[in-house]
Amino acid sequence: MQIGSCELDGNLALAPMAGVTDPAFRLVCLKAGAAFAVGEMAASGSHLQETEMTRRRYACDARERFPVVQILGADPVEMARAAERAQASGAAMVDVNFGCPARVVCGKACGSAIMREPQLAGKILRAVASAVTIPVSVKMRTGWDAATKTAVPIAQMAQDAGFSLVTVHGRTRSERFSGSVNAADIAEVVRAVSLPVLANGDAATPAKALALLRETGAAGVMIGRAACGNPWIFSRTRALLAGRPDPGEPAxxxxxxxxxxxxxxxxxxxxxxxxxxxxxxxxxxxxxxxxxxxxxxxxxxxxxxxxxxxxxxxxxxxxxxxxxxxxxxxxxxxxxxxxxxxx
Ligand SMILES: Cc1cc2nc3c(=O)[nH]c(=O)nc-3n(C[C@H](O)[C@H](O)[C@H](O)COP(=O)(O)O)c2cc1C
Structure with missing residues (x-):
């Protein structure tokens, strides 16, 4: 998959998961065949006290071929600064978090709460894109709720701002993790932009990852929970994508x-x-x-x-x-x- 001018090895990515996708786990998944792995969300905001956790989340390991730092916040200026910091730390790409459904995050009008405010989303996207020279991406939900599905206009704003990649988790914020992923909503985003789109959500097995790719027409799949203690989901899905049989569970x-x-x-x-x-x-x-x-x-x-x-x-x-x-x-x-x- 091509991101900006970088040709990545494959089209499967490890999803950012706070408390899970630390550098050790990212390296394990990269070894197993993930094209890239997104780090745990890192707070933006100069008012925030610098904690050891924040410092670690911005740090990039040179062994990751394409390190990605994900940033979280609602203020365009602070998000631009956060993007600069990620670039200075050695990130190959900055990812903007418009997807986190956690009450503590949405309560601060961050994460998926921004799906309710397309205008603010646009300001953040433009500020981040113009702050750095590395590729930028955004990870979003399909919207806030069934009545507020904003993924298409926000993905288009990302494209206009110069973003290189969009990832869509096929659920609204109000669905959190319940029900099943709406592949048709992801497919709508795929059709609405010329950027590569990663489909995300419920790719729990190699067959399900392949089905999500086919149903959405996305450029790739981002895998989260199913990779936990199971990096083989990447090598096995890659085998299916290459037309080889699934090698099955490891011995x-x-x-x-x-x-x-x-x-x-x-x-x-x-x-x-x-x-x-x-x-x-x-x-x-x-x-x-x-x-x-x-x-x-x-x-x-x-x-x-x-x-x-x-x-x-x-x-x-x-x-x-x-x-x-x-x-x-x-x-x-x-x-x-x-x-x-x-x-
Ligand atoms: C424990 C946990 C932590 C998560 N942390 C983040 C995060 O930091 N940033 C983000 O964008 N999404 C986060 N997510 C959402 C995942 O990236 C992903 O979108 C979601 O789990 C759906 O994909 P899956 O069905 O493959 O797990 C988190 C999910 C879980 C389960």
Whole structure:
């Protein structure tokens, strides 16, 4: 897929997910075949106190071929400054968040609340585009609610402002994550602009990602929740896109290697003498671990008790020992059985 003057390897992207798409997970998904991965939303606004979290969200890892920083805010001037900061941090693209449905975000008139205000949306888009020289993109919902579907005019404003990419999650804000994605609404945006559009929402399996691509006519698919603890969704979907058969779920040996690799990336460069940092990192890893190990669940009360004990650990060494023990109980060639569990 082409974004600006950059030719990316493939047309599948990892969706930004606050609390999930940290640098370690992004690198794991890129290795598995994502063309690019969007970081967790980073706040704009000079009035905001600079926190360690904000600093980390703007930081770019040179190993990401095409690092993308997503910015959030409602003030065009502050959003322009945020875009400049992302560019200065080494981002290859800045993504504007018009999609977050969280009450705390919409309460500050940010995220998907901006879908209610096309005029403000236009000002933000123009300010961001003129602040940087790198490509800019916007991720939006289809609108605020069924009566306020504004994705088409806002995507057109993005195009007029010089944006290089639009991503549409096929739900309104009022739908949050309920019901199913409206592919027809995404397709309408695809038809209304000449920019590449990524379709997003409910691509829970490789077959569903392919179906979303076909139903919308989008240039690519952005995958979020289904990638958590499951980076193979990228390699498997790529196989289908290339006309090859789906290689299927990974075997235990591959899952083990990826789990340890992900854990090592998560701890890279961390100052573990900082109080509570190690436990925080291990806790962060749990949401991935649960998904990585789903489908290998050891049978019987004993197995389940061992698994839940592992998910309560807070020290890296203890977790690694427990993981070694876990994988000793599973034949290396056993195939994970989770596709049936994914929506
Ligand atoms: C835990 C979580 C955090 C999210 N954080 C963000 C975010 O920071 N920025 C954003 O634009 N969307 C965010 N989203 C929305 C996702 O990027 C995506 O649009 C949504 O999950 C639908 O795609 P999916 O069905 O493939 O998960 C988040 C979603 C989840 C589940």
């Amino acid at each position: 235990a040996r591959e899952v083990r290697e990826t789990v340890f690799h992900h854990l090592a990336l998560l701890f890279e460069g961390e100052a573990l003498d900082a109080p509570g940092r190690e436990a925080w990192l291990v806790r962060t890893f749990r949401k991935h671990l649960m998904q990585y190990l789903r489908g290998f669940c050891p049978q019987g009360t004993d197995g389940r008790a061992r698994l839940s004990a592992m998910l309560r650990l807070e020290a890296r060494a203890a977790l690694e020992d427990a993981l070694e023990e876990f994988f000793r109980q599973v034949p290396e060639t056993a195939v994970r059985m989770t596709d049936g569990c994914r929506r």
